[in-house]
Amino acid sequence: MAAITPGRAYGFFTDTSVCIGCKACEVACKEWNELPGHEPAFGDGYDNTGSLDAQNWRRVQFIDNVPDETMSAGQGKAWLMMSDVCKHCKEASCMEVCPTGAIIRTEFDSVFIQPDVCNGCRNCIAACPYDVITQDEDKGVAQKCTLCYDRLQGDMEPACAKACPTESIQFGPVDELREAARQRVTDLHDQGVTEARLYGEDSDIYGGLNAFFLLMDEPEAYRLPNKENAKLPRRNNLGGYLGTLGTAVLGVLGGLIALRRRREPVAASQAEPEAGE
Amino acid sequence: MIMSLAQAQHFVSAPDWTWYILFYFFLAGLSGGSYVIATLFRLRGDRADEPVSRLGYYVAFVALLPCPLLLTLDLGKPLRFWHMMWNTTPGDAGLSFKYWSPMSVGVWALIIFGAFATVAFLEALVRDGKLRLPVVRLLEGALGTVVAVIGAVLGLFIAGYTGVLLAVSNQPVWSDTWALGGLFLASSLSGSAALLLLLLRYRQAALVSADKLIVSERLYSLLELVLIVLFALTLLQAGTFGIAFGFPWLLLWLVAFAGLAPGIYGLATSWLTVKGEEPAAPAHASSVATEVRTPVMTSVLLPALVLLGVLALRAAVIFSIH
Numbered sequence: 001m002a003a004i005t006p007g008r009a010y011g012f013f014t015d016t017s018v019c020i021g022c023k024a025c026e027v028a029c030k031e032w033n034e035l036p037g038h039e040p041a042f043g044d045g046y047d048n049t050g051s052l053d054a055q056n057w058r059r060v061q062f063i064d065n066v067p068d069e070t071m072s073a074g075q076g077k078a079w080l081m082m083s084d085v086c087k088h089c090k091e092a093s094c095m096e097v098c099p100t101g102a103i104i105r106t107e108f109d110s111v112f113i114q115p116d117v118c119n120g121c122r123n124c125i126a127a128c129p130y131d132v133i134t135q136d137e138d139k140g141v142a143q144k145c146t147l148c149y150d151r152l153q154g155d156m157e158p159a160c161a162k163a164c165p166t167e168s169i170q171f172g173p174v175d176e177l178r179e180a181a182r183q184r185v186t187d188l189h190d191q192g193v194t195e196a197r198l199y200g201e202d203s204d205i206y207g208g209l210n211a212f213f214l215l216m217d218e219p220e221a222y223r224l225p226n227k228e229n230a231k232l233p234r235r236n237n238l239g240g241y242l243g244t245l246g247t248a249v250l251g252v253l254g255g256l257i258a259l260r261r262r263r264e265p266v267a268a269s270q271a272e273p274e275a276g277e
Numbered sequence: 278m279i280m281s282l283a284q285a286q287h288f289v290s291a292p293d294w295t296w297y298i299l300f301y302f303f304l305a306g307l308s309g310g311s312y313v314i315a316t317l318f319r320l321r322g323d324r325a326d327e328p329v330s331r332l333g334y335y336v337a338f339v340a341l342l343p344c345p346l347l348l349t350l351d352l353g354k355p356l357r358f359w360h361m362m363w364n365t366t367p368g369d370a371g372l373s374f375k376y377w378s379p380m381s382v383g384v385w386a387l388i389i390f391g392a393f394a395t396v397a398f399l400e401a402l403v404r405d406g407k408l409r410l411p412v413v414r415l416l417e418g419a420l421g422t423v424v425a426v427i428g429a430v431l432g433l434f435i436a437g438y439t440g441v442l443l444a445v446s447n448q449p450v451w452s453d454t455w456a457l458g459g460l461f462l463a464s465s466l467s468g469s470a471a472l473l474l475l476l477l478r479y480r481q482a483a484l485v486s487a488d489k490l491i492v493s494e495r496l497y498s499l500l501e502l503v504l505i506v507l508f509a510l511t512l513l514q515a516g517t518f519g520i521a522f523g524f525p526w527l528l529l530w531l532v533a534f535a536g537l538a539p540g541i542y543g544l545a546t547s548w549l550t551v552k553g554e555e556p557a558a559p560a561h562a563s564s565v566a567t568e569v570r571t572p573v574m575t576s577v578l579l580p581a582l583v584l585l586g587v588l589a590l591r592a593a594v595i596f597s598i599h
Contacts, residue, residue, distance in 0.1 A: 051290065093447060099381040100357075101364035101373050119360040120353020123380050126292035126446035134290060140353030220286055229286040231452075233445045234377045239455030240441035247459030247504060248433040251466050254496035255317040258489050259326075 004155050009109035010147065011210030012161060012169055013177040014083055015184060016222075017196055019168040021046060021081040025058040028163035032148065033057065045079075052084055053134035057145035058160045059084045063221060082213065082222050083160070083169055086111065086132045086145035087200060090207030093233050094124035094133060102142075109174070109210060110147035118142050127233045129206075129225050147211075174210050181214060188214075205230045284516030287449040291599045297351035302439045302591045303468075304340045304347070305387070306461060309436030310469030312337035312394060314493065316429040318486065320422060329483035329490065331401035333473055337432065338398035341391060348387075362388075379442040383435075390435050393428035437462030443594065450598050453515035457594065460504040464533075467497035467540060468587035471580035478576055491543065494583065498540025505533070505590075521597045529593035536586015539579040 004010065026049060030037060035057065041050025045062035052059045063080035088111045095103040095111055102117035103124060113124070113133075118141035125133050125142060133144045148158035156162075161171035170177060178201050188196040199219050200209030204227050219226045315333025318326040349358040361384045364373040375381040400416055402408035416424060440457030451457065470493045477483050477490070512518040522530060 053290075097378045097380065097445060099373065099375065099378050099384065100360040101366050101369070102360070104366060104369075114366060117360060117365050118354070119357035121351075121361070121380065122292040122294065122353070123378070123446075125290060126294070126443075126448055126451075127289075129287075129289055129447040131288050131290045135293070135353050142353075223288040225286045225288060231447070233447060233452065236444040236446075236452055236455065237377055237379070237441065240379075240444040240458045241438075243455045243507075244433075244437035244441060244458030244462055247462045247500065248437065250500055251313070251433070251463060251497060252317070254500060255314065255466075255493055256321055258492035258496055259317060259321045 004108070004152050004157070006107035009174040009210060010152065010172065011088055011110070011174045011177060011212070012085060012147075012158070012171055013181050013201075013212060013214070014085065015168050015170065015181070015214045016080065016082040016216055017184075017188060017193070017214055018166045019060070019081040019083055020166055021060050021062060021079070022165060023049075023060050024163040024165060025083050025160035025169055026056065026060060028159040029058045029145075030056075032151070032159035033146070052086070052130070052132045052144070054136040054139075054143040057085065057143075061222060063217075065217075080216055080221065082215070083164075084130075084222070085160070085211050086147075087130055087206070087212070088145075088147060088210035089205075090203070090210065091232060092206070093127040093129055097123045097127045097233050099123060106147075106149060108147065108149070108152050110149065110152075112146055112149055113142055113144060115139065115141050115143070129230060131223070145211075174208075177212075181212065185214060199224060206232070285449070285453050287447065287452075287517075289447050289449075291448065292446075293599070294351070294595060295599065297347045299588070299592055299595050301344055301347040301351070302461065302595070303588050305344050305439060306436045306465030306587065306591075307469050307472055308337045308340035308344070308394065309390070309432035309434070310462075310465035311340065311473065312390075312397065312432035313429045313436070313466065314469050314473060314490075315397070316425045316432075318489070319425060322486065322489065326486045326489065327404075328480055329473060329477070329486035331405060332476060332480050332483050333469075334394070334397040334401040336469070336472060336476065338394045341394050344387065345391075377445075379438055379445050383438050383442060386431060386434050386438065390428070390431040393424065393431055396424065397428060433462060436465035440594075448598050449517045450512060450521045450594070453517050454508055454511035456504055456508040456511055460501065460508050460594075461591070463497060463501035463504050464587045464590050467494055467501050467537075468584050470494035470497055471583035471587075475577060475580040475584070492547075494580075495540040495544040495547070498537045498583075499544055502537055502541060505537075521593065523597075526593045526597040529589040529596075532589035533586045533593065536583045536589070539583060 035055045037055050040048035042048060043050065045064050047060065047062045049056050049059045061082045061084055065080055066078040092111045099121060100117055100119055102114045104112055104114060106112045120135055120140045122135055122142065133142050136143045151158055157171040161169045181198055181201050185196050185198055195216050197215055198212065199205065199215050200212035202208060215222060311333045315330045315337060318333065319330040349355045352358060362373055364371055373381065374385060399410060400413050403410050403413040437458045440461035443451040444454065444457050446452050470490050474490050474494065477487055509518060512521055
């Protein structure tokens with residue numbers, strides 16, 4: 001690959017059709033970023049990571065599609081595997097709400113939480129629609145995938161992409177990745193794999209995801225909000241404040257009514273207690 | 278499948294805003310609400326309403342005092358609380374303000390409202406003869422009115438923006454409604470009126486305003502009830518009603534409704550009496566003030582129930598998504 005140059009947008013194309021669930025990405029990520037990890041999560045399938053969080057910046061999802069009664073071989077559709085990661089959204093919900101300016105867009109167009117600026121308010125956690133961010137309990141700050149910011153600065157590709165044995169995780173300039181992804185989905189459709197689809201490669205989802213996916217099912221099957229539901233937090237500013245304003249007007253009005261209605265009777269009766277004091 | 282497509286999809290994790298934030302919302306609401314009520318009584322009430330107005334300004338200040346502390350303790354890095362105001366990004370340092378992030382707006386609003394609440398507190402102390410501060414005389418004329426009005430607008434904001442803060446997210450329930458800001462504001466107003474009623478027993482001179490406070494509390498309760506209905510309707514539409522109102526949160530909502538009961542009941546009965554026996558109304562009204570002074574039921578238990586409802590409502594909204 002050509003040299004990694006600042007000023008150009010870099011990201012991941014995660015092709016779930018070739019993911020084999022080996023978790024090499026998770027291991028490489030933890031090794032490079034020195035993430036301690038936590039107690040394993042015991043859920044269905046082979047996923048003991050549980051979710052993306054401050055300690056897990058890559059997480060292989062195992063989605064059990066095995067039918068209760070199998071009539072056919074299933075054609076490999078029984079398990080969906082997907083290496084999930086921060087999407088590095090063009091319009092990032094986390095960055096939008098962050099009150100400290102800790103979340104920035106780097107020279108590689110990735111979304112980065114500066115650990116020395118973040119004060120641990122957790123507003124980004126409330127905002128991220130992908131459940132990517134949590135707070136590191138030891139460090140007291142929010143953490144997530146950095147797109148291996150340090151490796152990029154050293155002209156190295158991110159650890160997960162480097163380790164992936166099936167090229168399910170591809171790293172590169174976003175425009176090149178998009179081209180490759182569209183070719184890939186066309187090829188799959190030609191082969192009769194009609195369920196293959198791209199998620200986040202165009203501007204429909206949060207203005208475009210720098211880390212986008214080829215999926216083998218509906219986005220919601222992978223816990224990804226679909227186009228209708230991929231909305232930014234700021235959408236609720238106007239309605240929220242207008243609702244508050246309307247209530248404020250009615251509240252003040254109510255207060256004025258309360259002060260007026262009883263004015264005369266109270267004025268008549270106030271003489272007694274006042275005189276008594 | 279079609280059903281789930283019609284509903285809002287949420288795959289977020291909860292931000293762990295819990296006890297500190299609950300009590301911050303509660304106290305900030307009471308502070309803002311009390312300031313608003315105090316200002317209404319000062320500017321639109323009688324001369325006899327001045328004692329309750331000062332009481333309101335005292336409450337606004339005292340309730341606000343723990344707020345910055347609660348917010349700071351909630352941070353993962355409490356000593357970096359000032360990063361809310363000053364962006365320390367290398368090469369991009371400067372004041373931090375984002376009008377589209379309610380947390381950022383709220384921080385500044387809290388600081389500015391804090392200044393107004395402090396001024397009103399000092400002014401009330403001077404007027405009560407507890408403090409000598411000649412500068413306060415500046416606030417006697419039009420300037421005082423302007424300050425009180427601006428402070429009240431900020432108070433309304435402080436009491437309501439916390440709901441907008443929750444809504445500007447991608448959380449289920451919180452982001453599915455536009456009604457949270459109004460709901461928190463209305464419940465702050467009814468809670469503040471109840472708190473002032475509760476404190477009347479420690480300020481005999483303010484007892485003359487009890488009737489007006491009671492009527493205020495009733496009207497604010499009605500407003501709050503309307504907003505709870507709107508809140509529930511917006512959640513029904515989004516398909517997240519069950520999260521907010523399901524068990525065990527339903528119990529907290531029952532407490533919130535119990536807190537509305539005195540106000541709504543009072544409103545209903547007072548309307549009935551006014552219709553039936555118009556001339557008897559003044560006599561009835563003046564008896565309310567004496568009632569407040571004597572039975573523990575009306576002067577302590579009912580206002581306390583209202584306050585508990587205000588707390589329960591916020592707890593139901595905050596905790597149901599965690």
